[in-house]
Amino acid sequence: MKSDKLGVCVIGAGRAGLIHAVNFAGRVKNARLTAIAEPNRVTAEQACRELELDRHYPDYRQALEDDAVDAMVVVTPTAYHKDIVVAAADAGKHILCEKPMAMSVAECDAMIAAAEKNDVVLQIGFMRRFDQSFVYAKEQIKQGAIGDVVLVKSLTRGPSIPQRWQYDIAKSNGPLAEVNSHDIDTLRWFTESEFEQVYAIAGNYRCPEARQEFPDFYDNVVMVATFVNGMQGSIDGAVSVRYGYDARLEVVGTEGVLFVGRLDQSGVVVCNLSSGLKTPAVESWRNRFTEAYRHEDQGFVDAVLNGTPSAVSGHDGKMAVKVVNAGNQSIMEKKPIRLNEDEISLIG
Ligand SMILES: NC(=O)c1ccc[n+]([C@@H]2O[C@H](COP(=O)([O-])OP(=O)(O)OC[C@H]3O[C@@H](n4cnc5c(N)ncnc54)[C@H](O)[C@@H]3O)[C@@H](O)[C@H]2O)c1
Numbered sequence: 001m002k003s004d005k006l007g008v009c010v011i012g013a014g015r016a017g018l019i020h021a022v023n024f025a026g027r028v029k030n031a032r033l034t035a036i037a038e039p040n041r042v043t044a045e046q047a048c049r050e051l052e053l054d055r056h057y058p059d060y061r062q063a064l065e066d067d068a069v070d071a072m073v074v075v076t077p078t079a080y081h082k083d084i085v086v087a088a089a090d091a092g093k094h095i096l097c098e099k100p101m102a103m104s105v106a107e108c109d110a111m112i113a114a115a116e117k118n119d120v121v122l123q124i125g126f127m128r129r130f131d132q133s134f135v136y137a138k139e140q141i142k143q144g145a146i147g148d149v150v151l152v153k154s155l156t157r158g159p160s161i162p163q164r165w166q167y168d169i170a171k172s173n174g175p176l177a178e179v180n181s182h183d184i185d186t187l188r189w190f191t192e193s194e195f196e197q198v199y200a201i202a203g204n205y206r207c208p209e210a211r212q213e214f215p216d217f218y219d220n221v222v223m224v225a226t227f228v229n230g231m232q233g234s235i236d237g238a239v240s241v242r243y244g245y246d247a248r249l250e251v252v253g254t255e256g257v258l259f260v261g262r263l264d265q266s267g268v269v270v271c272n273l274s275s276g277l278k279t280p281a282v283e284s285w286r287n288r289f290t291e292a293y294r295h296e297d298q299g300f301v302d303a304v305l306n307g308t309p310s311a312v313s314g315h316d317g318k319m320a321v322k323v324v325n326a327g328n329q330s331i332m333e334k335k336p337i338r339l340n341e342d343e344i345s346l347i348g
Pocket of ligand 1: 015017039043059076077080100126
């Protein structure tokens, strides 16, 4: 390291990239934002102004040569993750890679191998594992508050109209990847097991503009699952919902139930005769998980500086990609898909 702080370059200064960049620019201890890599000039200039940053690379490969960069946060569209992560690992940079980790299990294997070969940290961006309410729920289950876990239900529904690259299932793996990767990881985390079989149904109900050019695109999906340890799972996902950002978890046990997350932003309810009960909905994942992203970024820096394993490994990222692909196969083939048993290994 060139300085006593970990030098971080954020690759891709779009919606999620800016959240990480702002964190590393001042909200995370023992780290500093050194540069961004962003090919879109307008986006890059705007980000540099906002971040008061003077180092911008149009091509991420230029950042690989920069000795002041110790670590890279990969926040480009998913299809580019594999090439960037492998190149970063080969250049000796530690890596925080946004979810979904990649497009296929083979790509994930290449990324994991590159990180292992070069002895660098590889962490995947499942920030719900750093969210206080999810962490508290997990602790409650560990302490036996609801008995044995029977069913884990998780949903994520977002207000945003997808970016163009997200309409193309070949480029994004669809909402199961872009939205529900988090739910898939949460189910693995709370069942402490691996998916055994999935069955998913999906359709495009709200995005008529995508129907002709992207006939496979879906904006609403439901997936049920069985786990290797016998537990049950269910996920639903949606984009372009218009009513707000909705991320909720319910865990049913043999002796109780546990709920995480609410749709209302503030807990304040206003009531009057003309409008009845009124409370604002959560607007975006940016508001709901602000602190989780900061804890995630801090966890990454701590893992690098302390030489400890990252809290969310390449294996976690890979298993979520595997489930996404099985879910998309189930949608296309209209039948349940068993996950390849050779590759299912219980979480250690
Ligand atoms: N953890 C979360 O909750 C969360 C939330 C949103 C997005 N994401 C993930 O973050 C990634 C980016 O999503 P987004 O919504 O920010 O997308 P976005 O389209 O808003 O931003 C992507 C940025 O990457 C840039 N880019 C494209 N190719 C690049 C390259 N080769 N090198 C450097 N930059 C490049 C684009 O110009 C754009 O500015 C996706 O993998 C997405 O799934 C995660």
